[in-house]
Amino acid sequence: MSLLLDAELLEYIREDMPYFDLTTTMLGEDFDDAILEIRTREETVVACSEEAARIAELLGCEVEFFVPSSNRVKAQEAILRIKAKGEILHRAWKLTQVLLEYACGMATYANDMLLNVQKVNRHCEILVTRKSIPFAKKFAVRALLCGGVLPHRLGLSESILIFSHHRSLFKDTDAFKDAFKRLKPKAVEKKIVVECEDIQDAKEMLMLGADVIQMDKCALDIFSDLVGYRQTHFPDAKITAAGGINKDNAAEFAKTGVDAIITSSPYQAKMADLSAKWIKI
Template identity: 25%
Template sequence: MIFPDIPLSKLISFVEEDSQFGDITSNAVIEPQSCTAVVSTRQHVVLAGIAECVRLSEWYGLSIKKSGADGTPYMAGDVILEIYGSAHTILLLERTLLNILGRMSGIATQTRTLQDVVRSINPKCKITATRKTAPGLRLMDKKAAMIGGADPHRFSLSDAVLIKDNHRVLVRVDEAVRRARSAGAYHRIEAEADTIDDALMIAEAGADIILLDNMAPAEVEQTLVLLKEKGVRDKVVIEVSGGITGENLASYAPLAIDRISMGSLTHSITNADFSLDIMKQA
């Protein structure tokens, strides 16, 4: 899988946000000197964000002596990054590097855990991320979920058509699908269904993906049966969404579905725990 690059300007802006008038503590108490810093994980993680940390460190003139790999599992105590250079610069970047690693690895670790649960039950099904991301951090959150094994879903409103409940208030869903199809041939069309009848209407209107929203597993199963009876099941991708968490994931995974969309991958994050320790030069 090819992961998107986070713009360097975005990474630099994180440092600038944290040091609008410089690092007044380090500037006041530390003499200019070189040192090595070691970044370690304090817990089991699926690493994500290391590529961003390396790029940011090198931009600020630091040298990378050792680097871990995104997507690789590491155990508590493992060293995942060694940096050499100006102590002032390392201290300037410290919190930004740890924030990037903590958030992205937290997302990747949780995602990998949940994807493994689904894969063990239904190898053909994949979990997907959503647009429920922190403002300004969309690309980072999506990339972290991808590193953890999820499908990123839409990155923005411009990627694909997704006809949701508020669209359906203003236009009937089958008509919305037809309008979307006539608007252009280069985007996939997905439509949300709250009921079994809606799902059939969407499939017969020619959508590519049906999003079964807030349906209990039994209702999802009934929908799949109806779509198969009508000869349209194989013409659409079936995605389920709405209130799906680690606690109830295993009740959806056995169903003959293609995608399980989980906002919790990016809106309910537990940061992974990393430390940065400076080693004074002899």
């Protein structure tokens, strides 16, 4: 079932076709019925196929089948097959294919990254930041969920994450610690995450009561040392790694024993290599 609303899908359609398809209108309306298949040229994790199918339906196509999201398909397999008069199929063609190219690209990258990490640390999660392309968050989150990963933060309203610039605005370290102690009992249903850049600061934040330490742009040995310290002194706390982590280097960070890797890299994934096959009936 589509998780993007019909109203959102209709707005997407209107962006591409605000009035009508000029090409097919000028050519005439005597096209034969046809079938359109969207296929992949490479192994791909399917994402947003429900939305693509719904777009086709909204444009008047008959959906013969689609591969449900989150399934991995092999090269040359069809993801979506729709049927209609040729004029209608042309309206649906690029709208469905481009949506699938972006969504499957992100989902495949995210899933590949997750599989790389879980080969060395099956308890490590991939969490994707809120740094999505502006105006595309809901679509991107949907695609990444299809890839098997989770959002780090969906927005500022849902989690407590204290950065160094928050701490720098206090008069001094003692003033920040006092504020943290007042915050801790108020955060009954929320964990408090503190970002640190060195191991000594991380240890101090754990002693202060941080639930999660987010280490940014640190060397691998620092993560290994901090994970060991956590296991001995604060076994209920979590350690996450952030900063410059992508599909190629994620496994190295996972090997250190961190609980999660925080990344923005799936947003820059290349589009899935899809093609269209036209079959005249």
